[in-house]
Amino acid sequence: MIIRDYKVKDELGWVRCRTLAFLQTAYFDHVLNKKEHYENPTIELVAELDGQIVGLIDVEYEKEERTVCSRGEGLGGMIWHIAVHPDFSRQGIGQQLLYAAENKAKKIGLNRLEAWTRDDLWVQNWYKKMNFNIVDSYYHIYFEGDEMNQRIQNNMPNLYLVNAFTHYVGEDIEQYKTNNKRIHQCVCFEKYL
Numbered sequence: 001m002i003i004r005d006y007k008v009k010d011e012l013g014w015v016r017c018r019t020l021a022f023l024q025t026a027y028f029d030h031v032l033n034k035k036e037h038y039e040n041p042t043i044e045l046v047a048e049l050d051g052q053i054v055g056l057i058d059v060e061y062e063k064e065e066r067t068v069c070s071r072g073e074g075l076g077g078m079i080w081h082i083a084v085h086p087d088f089s090r091q092g093i094g095q096q097l098l099y100a101a102e103n104k105a106k107k108i109g110l111n112r113l114e115a116w117t118r119d120d121l122w123v124q125n126w127y128k129k130m131n132f133n134i135v136d137s138y139y140h141i142y143f144e145g146d147e148m149n150q151r152i153q154n155n156m157p158n159l160y161l162v163n164a165f166t167h168y169v170g171e172d173i174e175q176y177k178t179n180n181k182r183i184h185q186c187v188c189f190e191k192y193l
Contacts, residue, residue: 001048001054001093001096002048002049003045003046003047003048003097003100004045004048005044005045005046006044006056006058010046010053011035013046013053015033015034015035016053016085017046017054017056017084018056019032020085021085021089022083025118025123026184027118036058036080038080039060040062040067041061041108042058042061043058043101043104044057044058045100045101045104047084047093047096047097052085053085054084054085054088054093055083055084055085055093055097056081056083057079057081057098057100057101059078059079059105059113060077060078060080061075061076061077061078061108062075062076063075070114070136070188071114071135071136072111072112072114072190073111074110075110075111076110076111076112077105077110077113078113078115082097082115084097101113106193111193112190112191112193113132114190115127115189115190116188116189117187117189118140118184118186118187119186119187124187124189130191132189132191133189133190134187135189135190136188137185138167138186139167139168139173139176139183139185139186140166140183140184140185141165141166141176141180141182142164142166142181142182143161143164143165144162144163145161145162167186
């Protein structure tokens, strides 16, 4: 296996790897049909084995404080995607990708990495094992069918909610837990380099 910079010709393999990896997480429905492009500079790496993309990491980084990361002092990088193809999981590929990205980040003067993830304990435990710390959180709430129509009908007649994805940054998440089937805590991990 080799870890190398992402190339445009890798896009299909990148999308396949990311999609299959994310299917096993709370982000299972966040499917992309093409690779994201970023406004700021990036570290984009892939792990390749026998011509197949088996892992990836995308880190968008700052040239000016707080233009990419949500917190911290100094210049940081945001891990937007890190994924390992499920057929190749538990072989240290994610760790190797992270270390390669960290080395590049240090060389360009970044002092930390930030990553947001949902409440998959195995993912959170991986970040902790990689020496990241939890520094913040909020909630992702999905409303489906009638889960929110009562609230909307009172304020917006003739509008019927079918599906909605929301961010809840308040303190009273319990008010939503009785009516909503899908609520995820979105957790911010941070690692100083």
